[in-house]
Amino acid sequence: MTSSFTDSEDFLILPSVSVDCVIFGYSENTLTVLVRSEFVPIDNKINIEWKLPGNHVRRNEDIYDTASRILKEQTGLEEIYVKQFQVFSNPDRLHKRPQDFEWVKPRLLDERVITVGFYSLVNIDSIKNNQLIEVAKWMNVYEVEDLMFDHNEIFDQALKKLRYDLLHEPLVFELLPEKFTLTQMQKIYEAIFNTSYDKRNYRRKVNKMIYLISTDEIQTGVSHKPARFYTFNRESYESNKTERFDFRV
Amino acid sequence: MTSSFTDSEDFLILPSVSVDCVIFGYSENTLTVLVRSEFVPIDNKINIEWKLPGNHVRRNEDIYDTASRILKEQTGLEEIYVKQFQVFSNPDRLHKRPQDFEWVKPRLLDERVITVGFYSLVNIDSIKNNQLIEVAKWMNVYEVEDLMFDHNEIFDQALKKLRYDLLHEPLVFELLPEKFTLTQMQKIYEAIFNTSYDKRNYRRKVNKMIYLISTDEIQTGVSHKPARFYTFNRESYESNKTERFDFRV
DNA sequence: ACAAAAGTGTTTTGGGTACACCCATGT
């Protein structure tokens, strides 16, 4: 087994465990995913390939810390919501394309790596200029290109899980500022589910969520009737949530 | 790093990855979980401790195969539903009690082990006599004792996830025979959610599930009005499932 | 005849969905 790590680094990571992050970005009614480029030689020519950001788990690190570390490296952001959603362990997962494996081999301590998939939600507007690393870009989730390894599968599962979770947990608020309007909230659902909702029905529905607190602040400087700002009260949410019998279709 | 494995075995497993299985058993309206005993010395006295069945991931094995292998070893059953639900990666997870770590250390190739939690559903009545291994027993889920390592946490999360999934996926059928009565089905929900449902409302609800097929067979040999048998049509389920907007409470 | 579980219907209440117009502000 080859390795480009120094001896001291060898003891810093677990050889067979990594974390890959599907970082969803939201901005201007569009949902995107962060990918980063790598130079992957094929037939002695250098190609640009895209992959999800990922990293090994360090020896004294919980996987949530690994995910947060990756997020910080890529976007400069801290204190961001990250959630593990699935382990990908196919023994051949790094071998889908020979050139990908040739590229990754010198970076590995063990040829078999099991990866824990995380997804994360960031409001792109909250990323300060140039904090995003050079080699990264945001891809529209409806136009994701070929990624390295099994990363297309990891992405697909992440999007599926994100949608599932959005319907059952208060995840929207990770993409909203502290104070937000109901239209902002509606547009996030519409972007992520690629659909649209009736404004009146939507508002009747969310108005029944008692943990949505209407403030007495309204927008200023907009050239239309100013909208009211709301906040999310997490304590109220936690103490009122229920599970109902609903084995659905 | 110490090891009781032979050299040849050393190369068969991934040192830092294991699978732990929360095997739920259902029988006679009661939900139980399978635990197995280990002799753990403490202060030079031998104690019996209980843990969830688990094992290392082999070098060429997908984690689902690891889980199935564990299930086969413990219960003799094959072709059983297993589902990964969460990774437990706290660097101290094996150190909660010193005696537990002393016991496990000689069985490890690496002192840091990240484990993938699986849960599984078996109908206890389908386990033939004596196929359950000697050291295993079924504990009522409402009376789970102290387990080794972080296994109480793994169990708690598994039960939570099981309940969640039961409301959103056709999991009940893993606990039902090919042909079953609606009362059998209702009693499983009641056991797992520790509650009871109105028979008429329950039946109206499940009767709307078009993938529940009523056969023309009925019970025989029961000293009351015989119940009709139903079957689950998975194809019909898969082709009719939907996701609705339902960001609930 | 009795015990035991199967099977069935009605009413009330609340949520889902479809649909169109006036309001407050900036330019």
Place this chain on the structure above:
DNA sequence: ACATGGGTGTACCCAAAACACTTTTGT
């Protein structure tokens, strides 16, 4: 005055929940 997005109400249908009696069988 106009353009822009904010904000509201009603009618219909269907689902959820509460509730009690008759039916079929074995003993």
